[in-house]
Amino acid sequence: MTIATTVLAVIAAPGAATAAPQEADRVELQRRLNDVVAAGTVGALAEVRDPHGIWRGASGVAELETTRAVPVDGxxxxxxxxxxxxxxxxxxxxxxxxxxxxxxxxxxxxxxxxxxxxxxxxxxxxxxxxxxxxxxxxxxxxxxxxxxxxxxxxxxxxxxxxxxxxxxxxxxxxxxxxxxxxxxxxxxxxxxxxxxxxxxxxxxxxxxxxxxxxxxxxxxxxxxxxxxxxxxxxxxxxxxxxxxxxxxxxxxxxxxxxxxxxxxxxxxxxxxxxxxxxxxxxxxxxxxxxxxxxxxxxxxxxxxxxxxxxxxxxxxxxxxxxxxxxxxxxxxxxxRQVTIALTPNFRGEYAVVFAAVDALMTEALCA
The missing domain is CATH 3.40.710.10 (DD-peptidase/beta-lactamase superfamily)
Known part of the structure; x- marks a missing residue:
């Protein structure tokens, strides 16, 4: 089986440069989630709850050799x-x-x-x-x-x-x-x-x-x-x-x-x-x-x-x-709450993946 190239399924959001502060926070959360996938993951999803409300995001693919997006409610x-x-x-x-x-x-x-x-x-x-x-x-x-x-x-x-x-x-x-x-x-x-x-x-x-x-x-x-x-x-x-x-x-x-x-x-x-x-x-x-x-x-x-x-x-x-x-x-x-789930691709180093997860958690819990 050939390992398909990871596809980043980015949730549509306004650019950080023009976004309101809370919208910019959400753009940054999505960027951090994309980083988790880039570090060595097939797909990832997250939900963040904070004073701005609830944000759900997904990145990567739900299944290899497809472009099917990871379901945010998966x-x-x-x-x-x-x-x-x-x-x-x-x-x-x-x-x-x-x-x-x-x-x-x-x-x-x-x-x-x-x-x-x-x-x-x-x-x-x-x-x-x-x-x-x-x-x-x-x-x-x-x-x-x-x-x-x-x-x-x-x-x-x-x-x-x-x-x-x-x-x-x-x-x-x-x-x-x-x-x-x-x-x-x-x-x-x-x-x-x-x-x-x-x-x-x-x-x-x-x-x-x-x-x-x-x-x-x-x-x-x-x-x-x-x-x-x-x-x-x-x-x-x-x-x-x-x-x-x-x-x-x-x-x-x-x-x-x-x-x-x-x-x-x-x-x-x-x-x-x-x-x-x-x-x-x-x-x-x-x-x-x-x-x-x-x-x-x-x-x-x-x-x-x-x-x-x-x-x-x-x-x-x-x-x-x-x-x-x-x-x-x-x-x-x-x-403030954050839950993150991912499916590893076993090609990246665990330390790099976990560092990306930590960065996302820090963004969610400390922003």
Whole structure:
């Protein structure tokens, strides 16, 4: 397959030289989004919410070897942003008195994790459990075995077993931060133990339905992304050449509660606005969510934060599923929000792509 030349689909806007200040801001946002595509992306889309209103933009193409524009309302696989939804459900259960942050894994999932009596729910949420990340045990592209697993249904139990067959990353739970997707597979299992319902059903009942996040889904084993969406790709080797394989459709059970969800830039901005605005958790539990797991850290209970170059702290999360990458961050007062999603082309350097994303986030959150 020949990789088509990237086409920049620029949203029509007046030139910056003659535009009103807020229009000039929007022109600059589009320019920054175009830069994300130029850095090494098939397509990208974003939604910014600020005192001027809501801006949505897209750049690049929705599908290689076409000129079809990226849909500004497109659905994408949001990867680890799923973790913030899962953490919110866990903390709601804590608020209801049905679960405690100090409960051990062993008390809810007996025999599932070695030394589970030493690992707490809090440590799963903030990635200080020391459990090995199961993702590191899986084949990755361009390995042929990766593609052979494309339609496989994975159970949380077998993925957790792959993780715990490896030594922990820390001798003592709770002392060191080490990001591990295994933590959230276990949290998904604990939610089911507490409620009697799969974690995805609890997300729907407690979050997506009340907030009317109609474009957000927990797909389970369904391979499709329903509705408008950009195509995502993974690199493969053909006759010594790197080519891109359309990997839009795949069985997302490999991500599970650690990263399987599908959403849009609009729905993610709505979710984080509701979360930070206190609509989903009481103040004391939202404060817990913002508390780092280790001193000086930037990850709490399923919620991350970063300090912008203009000195503003923003809260949210990011996620990747190889074929899709997403970022969603908001100021604490929700006056400024940005969500960005892209489909990598694996030809640019990650550092260059991420620098372009950071520049767009800075423009959105600091302008």
């Amino acid at each position: 659905r994408v696989r949001v990867g680890s942003i799923t973790k913030t939804f899962v953490a919110t459900v866990v903390l709601q259960l804590v608020g209801e008195g049905r679960l405690r942050l100090g409960d051990t894994v062993e008390s809810w999932l007996p025999g599932v994790v070695p030394d589970g009596h030493r690992i707490t729910v809090r440590q799963l949420l903030n990635h200080t459990s020391g459990l090995f990340d199961y993702v590191q045990t899986l084949p990755m592209p361009p390995e042929p075995e990766f593609l052979s697993n494309r339609w496989r249904t994975w159970t949380p139990a077998e993925l957790i077993e792959r993780a715990v067959s490896n030594p922990p990353t820390s001798d003592q739970p709770g002392v060191a931060y080490a990001y591990s997707n295994t933590n959230y597979l276990l949290l998904g299992q604990i939610i089911e133990k507490v409620t009697g319902q799969p974690y995805g059903k609890e997300i729907e009942r407690r979050i997506t339905q009340p907030l009317r996040l109609r474009e957000t889904a927990v797909p389970g084993t369904s391979s499709q992304i329903r509705g408008p969406h950009p195509h995502g790709y993974v690199p493969t080797q053909q006759d010594g050449e790197m080519e891109l394989l359309d990997y839009t459709r795949m069985n997302p059970s490999v991500f599970g509660a650690a990263g399987e969800m599908i959403s849009t830039t609009t729905d993610l901005n709505r979710f984080f606005a509701a979360l930070l605005g206190g609509r989903l958790l009481p103040h004391r539990l939202l404060t817990e969510m913002k508390t780092p797991g280790v001193e000086g850290g930037s990850y709490g209970l399923g919620l991350a934060w970063r300090d912008t170059t203009c000195g503003i702290r923003v809260y949210g999360n990011d996620g990747g599923t190889l074929a899709y990458q997403s970022w969603s961050f908001s100021t604490e007062d929700r006056h």
